[in-house]
Amino acid sequence: MRRLLVLATALTLTACGQTPAVQEAAREAVQENGQAAPAGFPVTVENCGRELTFDRPPSKVVTGYHPALETLLALGLGDRITGRTFFGESAFLPGQKEQYDKIPQISETIMLPQKEVMLSQGADFVLDNAMASFDAAGGYATVEELDAAGSPVYILGGWCSPEEVLRFTLDDTFTDLRNLGRIFGVPDRAEKLVTELQGRLADVKKRVEGRTPVKVLATDGGKGPVNAYGGAGVTNQMITMAGGVNVLAGVKADYTEVSAEEVSASQPEALLVSDYATLRGEDTPSSPAKAEEAFAIARNSPAAKDKRYLALPVAAQHPGYRNLLAVTDLARFLHPDAFAQ
Known part of the structure; x- marks a missing residue:
């Protein structure tokens, strides 16, 4: 599986272009309909060299390979997830198996479903941690196609190209948690989790020093x-x-x-x-x-x-x-x- 993800990532570098104008059109439509943006919005974050702007927290989320789902569950966002991929490799994190079972499975593999099935989900946010599931040659919807459908894609860890995989640091995970906290309107919750995790790492550092x-x-x-x-x-x-x-x-x-x-x-x-x-x-x-x-x-x-x-x-x-x-x-x-x- 690891080899599959790495190879597919190398084939999908074109997916790191700019967010299409369709998101701007969506924002204008919201304004025309008189819908006020929630407090703290709009929110703009950078991912894979693209700027993603959200006028309100996503409510119909699809997750790819399981660490993406785990991360949202850790932030208490399980109720926002409407579709997930299959996970059957090893132990679930404590308390997460029950939540996993309640979320509809949209793919029988660890990869996102093929293009037509994926586009039919009507997601307003897609979270994954590699570019493998966005390879047009493999029959998947590309990042650009999902953007155009109103389903912006966020890649955890900035694993958007082979070069960026090599540059990854554990601090990138803290950046992701903070970005997701802002995107979903729960920045305080995200910061609390970051503080807890930093405390765990500090404890390890002290013990092994x-x-x-x-x-x-x-x-x-x-x-x-x-x-x-x-x-x-x-x-x-x-x-x-x-x-x-x-x-x-x-x-x-x-x-x-x-x-x-x-x-x-x-x-x-x-x-x-x-x-x-x-x-x-x-x-x-x-x-x-x-x-x-x-x-x-x-x-x-x-x-x-x-x-x-x-x-x-x-x-x-x-x-x-x-x-x-x-x-x-x-x-x-x-x-x-x-x-x-």
Whole structure:
């Protein structure tokens, strides 16, 4: 799945143009009908090099890959979501499965539905965290087509091009939370969540500070070449913040392939393994199987000798609320003594 999202993102760079004049026409129509804008509106935010303006909070929202839904649920906006994609890969965040079940599913995959189905949703806001679901060549509605239909698209983390994926920082998630708070008219709620999450990260930083960083190999399986995470992007950021050091930090990539020889020479002390759980197909090995593949390649490493690995839900390796939560889980794994008290 990760490979699919990355490849499709590279095909959809044209979707980062300017917001069409149709949104301005919609604003004029509201004014002509005598509808007063709610307090604090209109709101304008920037995303993917485009300015998005909202005269009122969205009320008919469609979400793409699950971290987008999780982020809105964390902001208490579940009642605004009228359509979501399928999620079946790993554990839901606490309390979110019940909300997920109540929202109509409009796609049997993690991707948004095909163009005609998507346009028929009549959404007034679309939230996703990659450009994969907006690729015309794949039969999807483009960002421009959705804009023209009155369904403006916001991409979490600014994952709008391969270059922007590499530039991602965890601070971008805080920017998204604040932007979404403004768009939905709940800025105080968003700021409260930001403060809570910043407190969690500050606690992790305090606990791991001064400790020797653990050498981590982040892998998505493979016997050679190995699907792994290099020294740019969200996974590398999480490893560093959790008190680890990415053994592939010198590879200037987010998700990429590296040789078995490079993995063997890296001598990791622990593995971080992307977990797809029930999303797995026959050609997708389980997390334990992927860990064993890496242990076999780096068989003389401390990680292999200790059989030390953490299965991380792959949803946490995409922009959204969950990647900030995952830093604590990763820190507990790397430095359990720091959390003993």
